[in-house]
Amino acid sequence: MYISERARKMEPSATLAVTAKAKSLKREGKPVISFGAGEPDFDSPPSAIRYAEEAMRKGQTHYTPGTGIPELRESICTYYKDHFGLEYTPANVVVGAGAKPLLFEALGCLVDPGDEVLVFTPAWVSYVEQIRLLGGKAVLVDTSKTDFIPRFDDVKKAITPRTRAMIVNNPNNPTGAVYDEQCLKDLGRLAVEHNIAILYDEIYERLVYGNSVHHQILNLVPEARDLTVIINGVSKAFAMTGWRIGYALGPSSIMGYLGDFQGHLTSNACSVAQWASVGALKEAEQDVQKMHGAFEKRRDLIVELMKDIPYISFTEPNGAFYVWFSVEKVLGKSWNGQVITDDITLCKVLLESKYVALVPGSAFMADGNVRISYSNSEEEIREGMKRFKEFLEELK
Numbered sequence: 001m002y003i004s005e006r007a008r009k010m011e012p013s014a015t016l017a018v019t020a021k022a023k024s025l026k027r028e029g030k031p032v033i034s035f036g037a038g039e040p041d042f043d044s045p046p047s048a049i050r051y052a053e054e055a056m057r058k059g060q061t062h063y064t065p066g067t068g069i070p071e072l073r074e075s076i077c078t079y080y081k082d083h084f085g086l087e088y089t090p091a092n093v094v095v096g097a098g099a100k101p102l103l104f105e106a107l108g109c110l111v112d113p114g115d116e117v118l119v120f121t122p123a124w125v126s127y128v129e130q131i132r133l134l135g136g137k138a139v140l141v142d143t144s145k146t147d148f149i150p151r152f153d154d155v156k157k158a159i160t161p162r163t164r165a166m167i168v169n170n171p172n173n174p175t176g177a178v179y180d181e182q183c184l185k186d187l188g189r190l191a192v193e194h195n196i197a198i199l200y201d202e203i204y205e206r207l208v209y210g211n212s213v214h215h216q217i218l219n220l221v222p223e224a225r226d227l228t229v230i231i232n233g234v235s236k237a238f239a240m241t242g243w244r245i246g247y248a249l250g251p252s253s254i255m256g257y258l259g260d261f262q263g264h265l266t267s268n269a270c271s272v273a274q275w276a277s278v279g280a281l282k283e284a285e286q287d288v289q290k291m292h293g294a295f296e297k298r299r300d301l302i303v304e305l306m307k308d309i310p311y312i313s314f315t316e317p318n319g320a321f322y323v324w325f326s327v328e329k330v331l332g333k334s335w336n337g338q339v340i341t342d343d344i345t346l347c348k349v350l351l352e353s354k355y356v357a358l359v360p361g362s363a364f365m366a367d368g369n370v371r372i373s374y375s376n377s378e379e380e381i382r383e384g385m386k387r388f389k390e391f392l393e394e395l396k
């Protein structure tokens with residue numbers, strides 16, 4: 001069978017690959033600790049389960065409007081009004097099967113073959129692949145030398161007449177960086193000046209720690225409203241990854257197209273999961289806060305433990321649930337005769353020898369680094385970091 005060039009050029013999701021390998025080792029009975037998956041280990045909120053059960057009992061198991069049930073779109077508007085003071089109507093909201101397909105659909109509405117999209121690296125695995133799948137070109141702007149915050153001059157230099165959009169992921173996966181006001185104002189103004197759409201992926205907006213504050217870009221640059229599509233969802237803050245519900249809010253100029261795009265791709269997101277999300281948005285605030293508190297404690301713990309680990313260096317993360325660190329000083333050393341040539345080999349040998357799963361930085365367009373997802377219990381964090389330290393101490 002002929003396989004298209006598009007499919008052959010696609011890189012599989014490295015995070016999913018690591019998680020799958022960790023799970024298969026676990027099935028073999030190995031004592032695996034996985035810091036791979038970007039998902040909370042908590043149960044979904046009771047209100048979500050209750051709404052889902054009620055929906056099933058009441059026969060809400062059919063197609064829904066393609067862009068989502070009115071009750072959920074209303075709840076999303078209320079959430080944005082309450083949390084950010086932004087006014088949207090349900091007509092400006094599209095509910096999808098997770099934030100991931102909504103990003104693809106939004107890019108599909110913005111990018112023609114050959115068009116460019118700015119991506120600030122290190123960046124989440126799927127952005128670049130989605131842009132490529134659409135025939136677009138991802139223009140990478142490196143933030144590793146600027147504390148993982150995109151800087152005005154670097155972004156401006158990357159803009160060309162073919163630039164259609166910039167993806168702004170704040171708080172950031174994989175770095176845990178939280179963008180400051182100045183950065184967001186700069187990005188917003190550049191977008192307005194050059195007529196570039198902003199895909200504002202704030203899926204981790206509830207997960208910021210210490211003195212850090214999450215800013216909604218439209219509160220800083222309201223004039224960018226007609227160019228901005230907000231991407232959010234219940235996966236991370238509400239511990240609802242498996243339900244697959246995300247949502248997009250944006251101006252009428254694009255949302256109709258986005259809804260039509262989705263209509264041909266998936267139709268509506270799962271009806272029961274939509275009702276579960278209504279329950280979550282309406283009644284799970286306390287659960288979100290409790291999980292946030294647990295994540296903050298875990299972040300403090302892992303950062304303290306990592307300070308004591310040899311060879312690695314990192315900037316303390318302020319958001320999401322990741323720590324991003326450089327392993328440059330490990331490269332070239334060997335473990336039990338196996339030379340650690342790059343971050344991929346490091347993660348492979350570590351998983352096979354100590355059963356600790358981490359994600360190689362090359363999956364985020366940043367070789368020589370590694371991502372830890374600390375959505376694990378404190379015991380697992382202690383044990384995992386102990387094994388990782390042992391591994392590095394055994395290097396020759």
Ligand SMILES: Cc1ncc(COP(=O)(O)O)c(C=O)c1O
Nearest residue numbers: 038098099100124173233235246
């Ligand atoms: C930055 C970022 N955006 C979007 C998503 C996708 O979220 P969802 O599970 O809702 O598709 C993820 C999930 O890992 C993410 O890290």
